[in-house]
Amino acid sequence: MRWLFFIVVTLTLVASPRVEAVQPDEILADAALEGRARALSKELRCMVCQNQSIDDSDAPLARDLRVLVRERLQAGDSDGQVIDFLVARYGEFVLLKPRFSLHTALLWLGPAAVMLIGALGLFVLARRYRAVSGPAAAGAKLTPAEQARLSEILGRRDP
Amino acid sequence: MIAEFGHYALVLALALALVQAIVPIVGVRKNDPVLMAVAGPTAVAQLFFIALAFGALTICYVRSDFSVVNVFENSHSAKPLIYKISGVWGNHEGSMLLWVLILSLFGALVALFGGNLPARLKANVLAVQSWIAVAFVLFILVTSNPFLRILQPPFEGRDLNPILQDPGLAIHPPLLYLGYVGLSISFSFAIAALIDGRIDAAWARWVRPWTLLAWMFLTLGIAMGSYWAYYTLGWGGWWFWDPVENASFMPWLAATALLHSALVMEKRNALKVWTILLAILAFSLSLIGTFLVRSGVLTSVHAFATDPTRGVFILAILVLFIGGSLALFALRAPLLKQGGLFAPVSREGALVLNNLFLVSACATVFVGTLYPLALEALTGEKISVGAPFFNATFGPLFVPLLIAMPFGPLLAWKRGDLLGVAQRLVGAAAVGAITVAVIFAMEGGGPILVPFAIGLALYVMAGALTEIVERTGLLKVPLMTAFARARGLPRSAWGGAFAHFGLGLTLLGIIGETQWGIERIAELKPGQTISIRRYDLQFDGMTTRQGPNYRELAAHFTVRRHGDVVGIMEPAKRSFPSRGSSTTETALMTRGFSQLYLSLGDPNPDGSLAVRLYYKPLVLLIWFGAVVMVVGGGLSLSDRRLRVGAPKPARSKTVLAPAE
Numbered sequence: 001m002r003w004l005f006f007i008v009v010t011l012t013l014v015a016s017p018r019v020e021a022v023q024p025d026e027i028l029a030d031a032a033l034e035g036r037a038r039a040l041s042k043e044l045r046c047m048v049c050q051n052q053s054i055d056d057s058d059a060p061l062a063r064d065l066r067v068l069v070r071e072r073l074q075a076g077d078s079d080g081q082v083i084d085f086l087v088a089r090y091g092e093f094v095l096l097k098p099r100f101s102l103h104t105a106l107l108w109l110g111p112a113a114v115m116l117i118g119a120l121g122l123f124v125l126a127r128r129y130r131a132v133s134g135p136a137a138a139g140a141k142l143t144p145a146e147q148a149r150l151s152e153i154l155g156r157r158d159p
Numbered sequence: 160m161i162a163e164f165g166h167y168a169l170v171l172a173l174a175l176a177l178v179q180a181i182v183p184i185v186g187v188r189k190n191d192p193v194l195m196a197v198a199g200p201t202a203v204a205q206l207f208f209i210a211l212a213f214g215a216l217t218i219c220y221v222r223s224d225f226s227v228v229n230v231f232e233n234s235h236s237a238k239p240l241i242y243k244i245s246g247v248w249g250n251h252e253g254s255m256l257l258w259v260l261i262l263s264l265f266g267a268l269v270a271l272f273g274g275n276l277p278a279r280l281k282a283n284v285l286a287v288q289s290w291i292a293v294a295f296v297l298f299i300l301v302t303s304n305p306f307l308r309i310l311q312p313p314f315e316g317r318d319l320n321p322i323l324q325d326p327g328l329a330i331h332p333p334l335l336y337l338g339y340v341g342l343s344i345s346f347s348f349a350i351a352a353l354i355d356g357r358i359d360a361a362w363a364r365w366v367r368p369w370t371l372l373a374w375m376f377l378t379l380g381i382a383m384g385s386y387w388a389y390y391t392l393g394w395g396g397w398w399f400w401d402p403v404e405n406a407s408f409m410p411w412l413a414a415t416a417l418l419h420s421a422l423v424m425e426k427r428n429a430l431k432v433w434t435i436l437l438a439i440l441a442f443s444l445s446l447i448g449t450f451l452v453r454s455g456v457l458t459s460v461h462a463f464a465t466d467p468t469r470g471v472f473i474l475a476i477l478v479l480f481i482g483g484s485l486a487l488f489a490l491r492a493p494l495l496k497q498g499g500l501f502a503p504v505s506r507e508g509a510l511v512l513n514n515l516f517l518v519s520a521c522a523t524v525f526v527g528t529l530y531p532l533a534l535e536a537l538t539g540e541k542i543s544v545g546a547p548f549f550n551a552t553f554g555p556l557f558v559p560l561l562i563a564m565p566f567g568p569l570l571a572w573k574r575g576d577l578l579g580v581a582q583r584l585v586g587a588a589a590v591g592a593i594t595v596a597v598i599f600a601m602e603g604g605g606p607i608l609v610p611f612a613i614g615l616a617l618y619v620m621a622g623a624l625t626e627i628v629e630r631t632g633l634l635k636v637p638l639m640t641a642f643a644r645a646r647g648l649p650r651s652a653w654g655g656a657f658a659h660f661g662l663g664l665t666l667l668g669i670i671g672e673t674q675w676g677i678e679r680i681a682e683l684k685p686g687q688t689i690s691i692r693r694y695d696l697q698f699d700g701m702t703t704r705q706g707p708n709y710r711e712l713a714a715h716f717t718v719r720r721h722g723d724v725v726g727i728m729e730p731a732k733r734s735f736p737s738r739g740s741s742t743t744e745t746a747l748m749t750r751g752f753s754q755l756y757l758s759l760g761d762p763n764p765d766g767s768l769a770v771r772l773y774y775k776p777l778v779l780l781i782w783f784g785a786v787v788m789v790v791g792g793g794l795s796l797s798d799r800r801l802r803v804g805a806p807k808p809a810r811s812k813t814v815l816a817p818a819e
Contacts, residue, residue, distance in 0.1 A: 051400075051402065097545070107527065107530045115515065115516075118519065126503060146361070150359075153364075
């Protein structure tokens, strides 16, 4: 049985789907260049994976892209040029942070819009409050029955 | 028989849910106390029958009854008992059953502990709660029946996905669902109030503890899931802005906002309409989360289901509940009277600001999660929205919130004194400023943001303690007096301080891990050493081991610090013959709040082994901070002022007559 065990273990290790992401042999000797490559890799999507950057992914495609990024960097491309190259080849889908365009305007401006509309709404409400109600309006609005019930609740808790 | 028994119990639960959904409402309309009183016992009975169904499925799993399709597809006879049990909810059908179980649990809790609720409110709340139950039990019975049989039962099951065979599965989904589904109570209260067209201060007293309870579970569930992903996925990440994570994060943000606005409503009788809307939104986001995960609309790491009929069914539920509740809100909200005026600079004003930021943050996550789906559906264009987007948009929204956070609890109700509060926060600000200077000097260059982020975290933590320090007179009066005063403080004050302090801890952990983490990728042969920080790890060799349903190849590392052995680390690769798949088991060594993280790559033909080694400073603070937040929630919940959910003491000693 030992040989069977050995084969199973070897096979699993060879056929394992969870290969590590960045492989030792991919790493560039130039630390600065490697640092740029890692930073770029975090911004790029592994297109066959679900929501993984090529830096995290163990898929063969991600490896190819990582090697490609490093090749472009070694050839002297700037970060922007590498990104442009990949977008030209694979489309906007490759970017984990979409560029600002007509199609993504709502995405980028949406949160700020919510914030502004909320702030504006608050401002208007605050002004209307001040105009409509005097300080007397802030009093109790409970019916007598509710008031009795409430004081009963309060009374029981704080004897 | 057991499976059929469970199936039948589920059908009975549906019938009970229908009764509970209709009769009490009729009772409220007709002002008939008998019809209204139907709600309570039915809610308990509904829980009983759903629990029976759940128990039946669990028995099928424990007995490895492979004539049941669900068990066959997700279990294996050699699986350890704990994974047989947790495997019940490690699949689509079973997890939906857990969902309705928790839904009916909350309904029953309201029925049992809601003795002092006004009868009309209680009847309405339980009826609304049951509308949700009807929809989801029907969903299970029609599209996701876990009790279906196979005509010719196989001898062995297909086993559970090995990644899910982890204690995390036993804890994470139940906690998360208790949070997610717990928000249904706030929703039911909101709808009940809208149906009746009135809310009072007692209403807020009731809603806040339930929201707090759900929020605590949700916080724990998210933190637990994050830690699980961290140690199981093998590349050291703990938050991926994955749509499924966002699905749980959005209700958390909304629930956090709801907690704070309910505070204003309870204390000052203001923000009623807004609180109701938030309660609706929080549960709607839970439903949207359920839809995203369960419909398979985004096939991501967590998604198991890809059957479109399910998606359409949940979408229908979604439209019905969210659309219906918002329509009701639009119709009824104008009837609700506003009360409790306040100046912009006041505790209320601070809480409104908190809500503005949290809701905007929630909207950011919402837009980012759904935008790619919407864009592809509308134009066919495919874009990706991932971690870099969220980091760029979410951070700027949270920073001002964190700066403002210590101000809130120090401001007075109605009209606050901003300058006075700022003066009281000088101490906290000094702590932050000194930290910035010290870190800046230590780093000597490097990213300029790091010292400021650490300073912000310490300012938040010091700010959270400011109120406690002031109220106990610590540093001014003798220690014993301060201690006595600390004991006398209301628990809710402690709760708020803990929760805010916890957020600071989490922030500190996040910055420490992301900015100071070190990574080493290397190929090692036995006998070779890899070094990180002050630690040297020597690769001693590989061993093979046999687990209950897997084989394991483990690498043995001796960890030394300045030459002294501090421990061993054994990362491993497990292979599961039943599915022909394998998992990577990372090895973790905890040093204070920091961790060494080691995971295995592939062995090379020349006998060397690829390893990834990380030093993760302060990483444990990320989750420890969440635990501190939950402790804060618990303290606040145990405050006597809030203990409305507690059972009433018996008014009179009734002697039970023996049954004749």
